[in-house]
Amino acid sequence: MPGEFSLSDEDVMRRSRNEVARWRMLRQVHRRRARWLEGQSRRYKRIHAIRHQVAQQHRRSILFITQNM
16 A cells, blocks of 8 residues: 555665674663763762761851850
């Protein structure tokens, strides 16, 4: 039928096993790097929050000391 979309075996280019394996490895490497980067970002956020908390605590303690003088 006109307008119907179907692919015959000649139209589909088959990939060799090596090519499929190479693409799979590249995809795994990409995912691994993305997860690592995300982990770094999370760690940085956590470190940043802890530093901020310590700085706030330090400011509050200085404020408390100066008020009691």
